[in-house]
Amino acid sequence: MRGPDYWKTRVELVEAWLDQLVRPAGAELAGGLWEAMRYSLLAPAKRVRPVLLLAVGETLDVEPERFRYAACAIECIHTYSLIHDDLPAMDNDTLRRGRPTCHVQFGEGTAILAGDGLLTLAFELLGTCPFLRAHPAIGIDVVRLLARYAGPQGMVAGQWLDMHTAAPTPSVEHVLNIHRRKTAALITAAVEIGGLMVEAPPAMIEALRVYGEAVGTAFQIVDDILDLTTPPERLGKTPGKDVQASKATYPRAVGLERAWADARAFRDRAVEAIRPWDTHGLLTSLAYLITERQA
Amino acid sequence: MRGPDYWKTRVELVEAWLDQLVRPAGAELAGGLWEAMRYSLLAPAKRVRPVLLLAVGETLDVEPERFRYAACAIECIHTYSLIHDDLPAMDNDTLRRGRPTCHVQFGEGTAILAGDGLLTLAFELLGTCPFLRAHPAIGIDVVRLLARYAGPQGMVAGQWLDMHTAAPTPSVEHVLNIHRRKTAALITAAVEIGGLMVEAPPAMIEALRVYGEAVGTAFQIVDDILDLTTPPERLGKTPGKDVQASKATYPRAVGLERAWADARAFRDRAVEAIRPWDTHGLLTSLAYLITERQA
Numbered sequence: 001m002r003g004p005d006y007w008k009t010r011v012e013l014v015e016a017w018l019d020q021l022v023r024p025a026g027a028e029l030a031g032g033l034w035e036a037m038r039y040s041l042l043a044p045a046k047r048v049r050p051v052l053l054l055a056v057g058e059t060l061d062v063e064p065e066r067f068r069y070a071a072c073a074i075e076c077i078h079t080y081s082l083i084h085d086d087l088p089a090m091d092n093d094t095l096r097r098g099r100p101t102c103h104v105q106f107g108e109g110t111a112i113l114a115g116d117g118l119l120t121l122a123f124e125l126l127g128t129c130p131f132l133r134a135h136p137a138i139g140i141d142v143v144r145l146l147a148r149y150a151g152p153q154g155m156v157a158g159q160w161l162d163m164h165t166a167a168p169t170p171s172v173e174h175v176l177n178i179h180r181r182k183t184a185a186l187i188t189a190a191v192e193i194g195g196l197m198v199e200a201p202p203a204m205i206e207a208l209r210v211y212g213e214a215v216g217t218a219f220q221i222v223d224d225i226l227d228l229t230t231p232p233e234r235l236g237k238t239p240g241k242d243v244q245a246s247k248a249t250y251p252r253a254v255g256l257e258r259a260w261a262d263a264r265a266f267r268d269r270a271v272e273a274i275r276p277w278d279t280h281g282l283l284t285s286l287a288y289l290i291t292e293r294q295a
Numbered sequence: 296m297r298g299p300d301y302w303k304t305r306v307e308l309v310e311a312w313l314d315q316l317v318r319p320a321g322a323e324l325a326g327g328l329w330e331a332m333r334y335s336l337l338a339p340a341k342r343v344r345p346v347l348l349l350a351v352g353e354t355l356d357v358e359p360e361r362f363r364y365a366a367c368a369i370e371c372i373h374t375y376s377l378i379h380d381d382l383p384a385m386d387n388d389t390l391r392r393g394r395p396t397c398h399v400q401f402g403e404g405t406a407i408l409a410g411d412g413l414l415t416l417a418f419e420l421l422g423t424c425p426f427l428r429a430h431p432a433i434g435i436d437v438v439r440l441l442a443r444y445a446g447p448q449g450m451v452a453g454q455w456l457d458m459h460t461a462a463p464t465p466s467v468e469h470v471l472n473i474h475r476r477k478t479a480a481l482i483t484a485a486v487e488i489g490g491l492m493v494e495a496p497p498a499m500i501e502a503l504r505v506y507g508e509a510v511g512t513a514f515q516i517v518d519d520i521l522d523l524t525t526p527p528e529r530l531g532k533t534p535g536k537d538v539q540a541s542k543a544t545y546p547r548a549v550g551l552e553r554a555w556a557d558a559r560a561f562r563d564r565a566v567e568a569i570r571p572w573d574t575h576g577l578l579t580s581l582a583y584l585i586t587e588r589q590a
Binding site: 024 | 320324325327328329332375404407408410412415416417418422423427428432435436440442443446447448451454456459
């Protein structure tokens with residue numbers, strides 16, 4: 001089972017885990033808060049980061065079960081970042097994953113808190129993970145790594161830079177710097193955490209880092225391209241927002257044609273880096289899927 | 296050295312640690328993000344939570360140095376919660392710690408991200424803490440405990456409940472439920488983390504939990520009272536906001552006189568719980584200081 005079939009079964013698994021792990025324990029007074037968290041978290045989504053995490057495990061023949069909590073933690077962080085990025089004070093978006101954005105549905109205050117709740121819960125999930133509690137030295141490394149990639153030198157910095165760049169033609173280096181932090185950082189975290197949790201040798205961890213950064217960059221370039229070229233009913237979010245907001249997108253820096261070529265070049269770099277370790281061809285196949293997606 | 300002098304020296308220590316640990320490593324493109332984080336974090340403040348954490352250590356004669364990273368992590372979480380609570384979509388406050396609030400100074404988008412950055416950085420600090428890396432089984436417990444108390448069943452739930460309560464006369468049980476989550480949870484986390492990091496016996500950890508919850512509740516009742524009765528130049532934040540916003544405050548539920556009496560009763564409960572363990576009388580002395588403060 002490879003490529004699209006693999007992806008589909010793993011998305012189902014991850015979504016069942018999310019539904020199970022992200023609920024209040026017992027009777028809960030702040031029910032509206034959890035409703036907002038689950039609304040955004042359980043909306044149909046690609047689950048790129050958890051699927052890549054599971055794929056790293058399967059590359060070393062480790063069952064998905066080991067990654068149940070970590071996969072959910074990473075998806076919680078990704079979802080919180082979408083909720084906060086969509087806020088009126090940020091990208092001011094009204095459509096996400098095919099639904100009204102969290103603040104449109106529940107109000108801004110609840111959306112801010114739903115994001116805060118998901119971000120904090122991510123670390124509670126790592127602290128609760130049976131595998132990491134049984135291997136706490138790995139656990140503390142995973143906590144540090146996830147926080148570093150998601151934090152104010154990683155993803156949060158990327159979002160801040162994205163908000164503060166409105167040059168008419170941004171340089172490609174500047175766009176890449178934003179994309180690396182805003183998108184590639186959390187994707188890299190997912191695959192590197194996979195490496196830590198299978199106790200991969202340092203050379204494989206380094207290959208995973210290169211793979212994650214390159215796949216993540218390719219993913220965001222394709223995202224920029226699709227924002228320009230996809231009809232809204234297929235995109236699941238408001239198209240053309242990047243242009244309206246004068247965002248630093250990759251096609252704006254280099255044009256559509258070179259954007260496609262560069263996305264493929266980043267994909268090839270990822271595939272090249274992981275080749276010595278990709279025993280089942282799974283990570284290669286996922287890199288192709290990510291760059292060939294239509295929405 | 297006890298009481299006020301102890302507090303003063305420990306505040307200086309914590310503020311030096313914060314200044315040292317909360318900076319970007321190397322040249323950093325998202326400088327404005329870090330500026331906003333440090334602006335709110337390093338504003339003059341009481342540092343109640345880190346001081347209590349250090350005091351737990353000194354009760355078992357453990358030097359403050361062990362708690363450098365954990366103390367900063369807890370203060371980062373407290374500061375993020377203030378930044379987000381002050382946002383226009385939440386309490387819409389313009390003055391905090393004697394300065395314009397983060398979003399007034401830097402804009403809403405940056406304030407949201409500064410809060411996200413501080414919250415994430417808190418867990419990076421735990422993951423980087425030399426003591427917790429050398430004792431990773433304690434480390435993973437500390438991560439879980441801090442996330443649980445700060446998260447969507449703890450502090451974030453408290454803030455959500457606070458936003459969604461506008462009854463003209465809230466019941467005292469309802470106000471206590473909010474105060475326990477919104478304020479007492481993170482104070483309890485601070486003292487319980489202290490207990491974990493000195494490998495205190497379970498009975499002492501339980502006493503610390505009771506102490507933290509009671510001191511935290513007393514602290515918030517006094518806060519509610521001071522909001523009603525203190526001139527703005529001494530309060531450092533906008534006074535009377537709670538009344539304007541029809542907040543569920545303790546004096547609103549029971550009147551000013553009983554509010555003072557109950558604050559003292561919670562303090563006494565804290566003092567009673569910790570008596571068998573409070574070898575130097577330090578935690579008792581701090582409980583008195585917290586409930587006798589004037590601002």
